[in-house]
Structures are given as C-alpha cells and as structure tokens.
Amino acid sequence: MDAQIFLLLGQDGLINGAIYALLALALVLIFAVTRVIFIPQGEFVAFGALTLASLQAGKVPGTVSLLIGAGIVVTLLEAAQAIRAGKLRKLPAVFLINLGIPLSLGGFVFAVPGDHLPLAAQVLLALLLVVPLGPMLYRMVYQPLASAPVLVLLIVSVAVHLALLGLGLLFFGAEGFRTEPFTDFSFELAGAPLQGQTILVVVVSAVLIGALYFFFERTIYGKALRATALNRTGARLMGIPPVLAGKLSFTLAAAIGAMSGILIAPITTLSYDSGFLIGLKGFVGAIIGGLASYPVAALGAVLVGLLESYSSFWASAYKESIVFTMIIPVLLWRSLTTRHMEEEE
C-alpha cells in the first residue's frame, strides 16, 4: 500500500462518511425530539434517488401515488379531528394543504414529462415529492403514539421500514438505477484523480451541516426543537406544540435523507432496498454520539466511512462485520462511562 492508495481510500471514506454523517444527524434529531429510532431513514435515501431517476427516465415516479395516498389519509385524520373539536373553519386549510398540494404536484408530474426539465428542476421536484412524506408519516403513524414507550416506537419503526420497502419494490421495481452526473468536471490532486461529483457530495454535506447548525442556533424554530429535545414537558409549558416539533423534525429528516440519496445517485447504483444499509451505517455513527450529541455523531459517521473504506481494501469479505462490530466496544465504553438513566414512562 503506497501513499496514493492511502489517499484514495481516505477520499472514498470521506465521501461515504459525509453521507453517513448527514443521516446520523437526522437520526439524532428525530430521536432527541420524538424518542423515535427512525429505521426508515434509509428508505428516504432510496426514494429520493429513485424518484429522481424515474423523472430523468421520463416516467411518473411511484412516489406520486404514495404522496397522494398519504395525503388522503392525513386529510381524513385531520378533518375528523377538526370536526370532533368543532373547528369547522379549519377544514378548508386541511384540505388545501394535505390534499391540494399532493394533487397539484401529481398533476404537474403527469402534465410535464420529467426528462424535459432542467436538472435543477428535476432535483427540486424529486425533493418536493419525497420530503412531505416525512411529516405525513409522522401524522399517520407516530403522532397517535407520541407518548408510547421507546420500545413500542422502535417496533413501529421496523413496521414502517418494511412497509416502505415493499412499496419501494412496487413503485421502482427490483432493479437498480443511476442518475445522470451533476457535473463532468474532474482534476488530479496529488496524482490521484478526483471527480467533481465526489467533491460536490462533500461540499453539499458540509453546507447542509452548516445550515443545520445555523437553524438550531439562530432560528426560533430550531431553538424550539432543541427545547423540546431537552425537556418535552417544559417546552410544552412554554407554548411549543409537540406536534409541530415532531412534524418539523420529520420534515428535516426526510429532506436530509432524500438529499443524500440524490447526491450519491450519480456515483453508485441504488435500488429500492439499498437505503437500509446506508441508514444503518449512519445509525452506527449516531450510536457513537449516544443518540444525543450532533458533533460526535457526525464524527462517528465519518469514522464509519473511513473504517469501511480501509477495511474494504484489506479484508473486503469482512467489511460489514468490521463496521458493525465497532458498535460493541462503543456501547461498552458508553455504558461504563455514562450513568444509565431510566426512561420516563
């Protein structure tokens, strides 16, 4: 192994690590705010990438029907709630937001073939189709269970993961897809070829992480989320609705997931079931951060990426075992150094 191979592996590890870091942040965010261990995070990666791929192939992505279907369910739930509470004035807004937006998006996709749009518009459209699924999922599945124990929420997450996996197969088929590269730019750095596409992944990830930092530190909504994560009851007493916090965190997580998928879709083959493992590696990073610390989770995820890259060089057959075995010493160390806190029921 020479210096060039060392550098190339490091570069590869950083790119994967950047994606894992984004997903780790999303997982920490959702867990901190809603106590949900969000296993379907990886599905948003796959949905984002495959929706873009279907748009580029000039097809109507299956996520449109999922979005409309979820919209109908959410509308019914919200409308029933509003009628029961006697707040009939809320009804038009409920219909407009939950049904009107998905239907108009669907209509747009049917009317304008995706392959005629410029790349930026395709990406935007893919995000618009996938990201609303996050808050809708929260409304349908997690909001009615908001006070359930962590274990119940985890089991529900597994169920949601399996349901989305099945829908993914139905919408996109069993085969993998690649999208067109965002840029053909490439140059040599210290004798190693570097693709513009891979730089883009790292840069966009860094910008997203920066934006998240700004959001949490400087905006009122970000502060509300942090307050909810710190103390749910206290935040509620201060007038922060837990439903809003939940929806907001799921929106962010869905956006991060879909964006990650769109970023890596040109450099790898993604199929309906490839999101799970990617999400799981982000989860390893999140575990290193104790599902609480954002910077440690991000660093842990980058570490996972690097470890994966170097172990694929030395012992490719054992790569996954090496990466996932890393959880054991981390958990040992965490259980020895931090005092265990009983979960409030």
Add this chain to the structure above:
Amino acid sequence: MKTVFPRLRRPLLALALAGLGATALADINVGVSVSATGPAASLGIPEKNTVALVSTTMAGQKVNYILLDDASDTTAAVKNAKKLISENKVDLIIGSTTSPNSLAMIDAVAEGETPLISMAASSRIVEPMDDKRKWVFKVAQNDAHMATAIVEHMTNNNVQTVAYIGFADAYGEGWWNEFSKIAEARKIKIVASERFTRSDTSVTGQILKIMATKPDAVLVGGAGTPAALPQKSLKEKGYKGLMYQTHGVANMDFMRVCGKDCEGTFLPAGPVLVADQLPAEHPLKKPAMDYTGRYEKLYGKGSATTFGAHVWDAAVLLESALPAALKKAQPGSREFRVALRESLENVRNQPASHGVFNMSANDHLGFDQRARVMVKIENGGWKLVK
C-alpha cells in the same frame, strides 16, 4: 341437516367426494413458487411473467398453474412447497428462483413425493444423487458449465493473471469455488480475490487492490445491476484489461446502469439471450426464438430475459414427460407423481430455450456444452462470440 334424511347422508357424501375426485382427475395441477419480491426479485419477476405464457393444454389435458411468491426467503419457499403439496395437491412444483430456496425445498418435496423442477444454478440441488434428490430436477446451467466457458475464453485470449471480485454471499462464493478450481487446472494465476455486497455504494478499496496486482483480466461474480459498480469503478481508475461478467447480469437493466463502461465485456449465457443471432441449424434456435417472441409480444421489445426462459424450459420438460406418465396413472394421485418422476428422468434429446435436455437417473439437469455461449457486449446489445 342432523336428523333429516339420515339414511341419505352417506351416499350424498360419497357422491360429493366422487365429484371432487372427477374434477381433480381431469386436470394436471402445477405449483409454481418464485422469488417475485425480495433480493432475488429481478430474476423472479420475469419468471412470474413467463407463467402467463406457458401452454395450459398439454397432451390433451388441461394444466392449471398455481403461482406463489416466496419473497426470496427460504422459510417461505418451504412453506409454499408444503402448501402446494398438501392443500393444492399439485402433481409437480416448479421452483424456486435461487439456490438456497431450492435446496431448502428438497426435503419437503421428497417427503411429499412430488417432483420439483428448480430454476437455480447450484449443482448441489441435484448432486450428489440420493433418495431425496431423485425427486428434484433442474433447468438452469450449473455454475461449473458457465465457469468452464469463461476459462476457455481466457486461455484462448492469452490471459495469464486474473483478479476476481464477487458478491459476499452464496452467489459470489459459488462462482469463486468453481472458477478458482477450473482456472487453476488451466494454469491461469489468480492474483486477487475480493468481495463486495449488493448494497455497497463504493468498491474503491477492492478496486485499488486489484489494480495494484495488474491483472490481464478481471471477473466480476455478481448478478443484476449491483454487478455494474466494480466495472464502473475499474474504468474510472483507468483499468484497460479484459472484463468478464457472469450470466447473472444478462438483462437489460444491467446494460442500462452500466452503459458505455460495459462495452467489450464478455460473459457466458444461455443461448436464449442471443436467440436471433444463432445460426439457423442450431438446435436451440427455434425454441429460443419461440420463447423470446411470445414474451416480447406480451411485455414489450427487449424485455425477454434468460431467467424467465427457465420457467418456459420447465414447462417444455413437463410437456415432454407427460404422455408417458399419463399412460401409467391419472393426475392427482401418488402413482401419477411417481410415474411423472420416472418419465422426467427419461427425457432424451429435448431441445428447450437454454439447452438440450438429456436426463438420466444420475443426471437431473442433462445439459451439455450446447447450453451455453460466450456473449460480448457491443453497442449496448448482446453479441454472440463465434
């Protein structure tokens, strides 16, 4: 019902049973269990689609097909086999898509004394022949058939060193075992053996290691679209040598994902893949064209795959074995299943879309070298290597 016409009850029951028996006797029931969902779905879906094409009248009898999905799961495959045997009383089972699932079904079909025709690759499905495996037949080429074709092509092209990168699962290991054995016997040196998983997003580490050994050729032991990743990475890192893939990539989705980077790749495949390019006197030309023609008429041009053709061949095998079995017993009975098993063992010189079946008591696949061709990827299509 309890007290009314007590004396009539027994004759009525007998009549009903006789009626039931009569309808079962008229038809031949075939159970099909494929992996239409789960990781093997890209192979299972064309197989499922093919069930709609196979003939429903054979040897003057009506044939019913009962289609089940095993979700690429061994437990579900066994459950399907048991259900088909005990509830649907099938005379034959076609299934399953993958080797692990087919291997798992052996015990169930041997216990239920029902012949099984598998569409999976592993030679262990029908070898070594024993009391259980005598119920099992197979219509897909063994990995060894295909590996021999690759090694032959390598020796003809002066390949001295070769690197292998395959799936870290049964498919990749199976190919590694066959390929390393045959390559060694033919004095080809294997300089690297790497693994990757279907869901990997990067194989840079493995590719760098392979590049460092400067091999004459690289063989990718993968199936479907994930097998494109190592080849694209090799191209990106400037690899110029020969490229080989296995027959697991022989579908248009692989071609779509791999694109220009796969030009010039060699792979072994069942002749059905290049049916239209086979010489007119080739024994498989007619059956292979027949299958692709029917499939593409229903599902669109370029949609036919070698995987779906296995179901077609299983039906060909059944049709060829049926007349002899029908002479001995009526469908729906144990005697018929025994007769069908014997008759399947005696199928001789039966051309199908993948090869010519020459079954015997010890060979339940019966393919020879006519069951494979070398194919080159050229201009986004499959080109028969003469």
